[in-house]
Amino acid sequence: MSKAQNIYDDPDFFDGYKKLRANRYSANNLEEKPALFSLSPDLHGKAVLDLGCGYGENCAEFQALGAVAVLGVDISEKMLAVATAKHPDIEFICADMSDLSFLSRKFDVVFSSLALHYIEDFGAFAKDVYGLLNDGGHFIFSQEHPLTTAPLGGASWTRDSEGQVLHYNLSDYARGGKRSTRWIVDGVEKYHRTFSEIVNALVDAGFTIEKMLEPVPTQETIERDKSWEKDLHKPNFLLIKAMKR
Numbered sequence: 001m002s003k004a005q006n007i008y009d010d011p012d013f014f015d016g017y018k019k020l021r022a023n024r025y026s027a028n029n030l031e032e033k034p035a036l037f038s039l040s041p042d043l044h045g046k047a048v049l050d051l052g053c054g055y056g057e058n059c060a061e062f063q064a065l066g067a068v069a070v071l072g073v074d075i076s077e078k079m080l081a082v083a084t085a086k087h088p089d090i091e092f093i094c095a096d097m098s099d100l101s102f103l104s105r106k107f108d109v110v111f112s113s114l115a116l117h118y119i120e121d122f123g124a125f126a127k128d129v130y131g132l133l134n135d136g137g138h139f140i141f142s143q144e145h146p147l148t149t150a151p152l153g154g155a156s157w158t159r160d161s162e163g164q165v166l167h168y169n170l171s172d173y174a175r176g177g178k179r180s181t182r183w184i185v186d187g188v189e190k191y192h193r194t195f196s197e198i199v200n201a202l203v204d205a206g207f208t209i210e211k212m213l214e215p216v217p218t219q220e221t222i223e224r225d226k227s228w229e230k231d232l233h234k235p236n237f238l239l240i241k242a243m244k245r
């Protein structure tokens with residue numbers, strides 16, 4: 001397996017990403033985070049692992065929701081420098097989550113927010129996560145929607161002469177594998193998987209799927225800014241809650 005890309009340590013990417021996340025009306029804040037936390041079980045007394053934790057914002061929220069032990073893992077030293085400065089009481093490890101054999105303890109809940117599209121072998125990853133969970137534990141993740149990761153040339157929409165979105169340009173859906181696209185900088189590597197590939201990898205690892213979400217903007221968000229309406233053609237995110245029985 002090839003070595004995972006660590007694009008968040010690229011200085012230009014890191015600065016651009018910081019600006020995106022500073023926007024309170026980002027898709028993360030309006031669509032992804034509310035959906036992710038809506039899937040969370042009661043975290044009181046729970047041991048929680050956050051894979052691809054970034055700035056550690058979710059880790060802090062898990063702690064505030066009652067988790068007794070929270071561990072954040074991320075490949076990027078720059079992201080973890082922010083995380084450790086903001087949340088000195090939380091444990092963070094800098095590591096590539098494509099191989100989780102460095103972890104020997106078990107967890108009640110494993111979260112991963114918007115990082116799994118960077119993982120090449122999702123089947124092996126799902127098996128690793130299954131092995132890290134206590135019986136009855138949950139794996140809850142969000143990722144870029146498979147309709148977003150599909151086009152080889154990146155996501156695009158067809159618009160009318162007034163610039164109104166007519167439809168999303170879906171292509172290459174059944175061509176799984178690496179995508180090298182421009183997002184903040186050129187050459188950002190992600191992996192496209194179909195719905196069936198994602199679902200079957202979880203089932204093959206032993207998981208029971210409890211819920212899937214494809215959040216869309218609220219009516220209030222669309223009324224404030226019409227440009228959000230295009231997410232009704234294609235959701236930005238896919239979220240899955242799976243359980244180890």
Ligand SMILES: C[S@@+](CC[C@H](N)C(=O)[O-])C[C@H]1O[C@@H](n2cnc3c(N)ncnc32)[C@H](O)[C@@H]1O
Nearest residue numbers: 004008052053054074075076096097113115118
């Ligand atoms: C879009 S950010 C999301 C950060 C955080 N989960 C959140 O939602 O705020 C994706 C994160 O995944 C991390 N990441 C990407 N590939 C990784 C890998 N192979 N192992 C560990 N972390 C990875 C990146 O460094 C980055 O911090």
